[in-house]
Amino acid sequence: MMASKRRGTIYIGVTSDLASRDWEHWSRANPKSFTARTNARYLVWYEEHEIMTDAIQREKSLKRWYRDWKIELIEKTNPQWHPINPDTGEFMYDGDWS
Secondary structure, three states: OEEOOOOOOEEOOOOOOHHHHHHHHHHOOOOOOHHHHHOOOEEOOOOOOOOHHHHHHHHHHHHHOOHHHHHHHHHHHOOOOOOEOOOOOOEOOOOOOO
């Protein structure tokens, strides 16, 4: 999940290359995309799947969730909504969004 800020706009997507996809969102490679228009460029939550069809099914499921459920899912592991380094999975401090 990408976010514009803490509890801001949330984007859910699926990819086979998280680091490259993160960079595309961060750099606004497609200026007309949803993430570019809403500034949802911070990776705040992700999960890995061995099989792409499982990842796609999970993405579709998460997109149907209520916003509050998505926020709860993010805050279970990332309560401050710190950006996550897609290569290491570690939090990157980017200031306090509260």
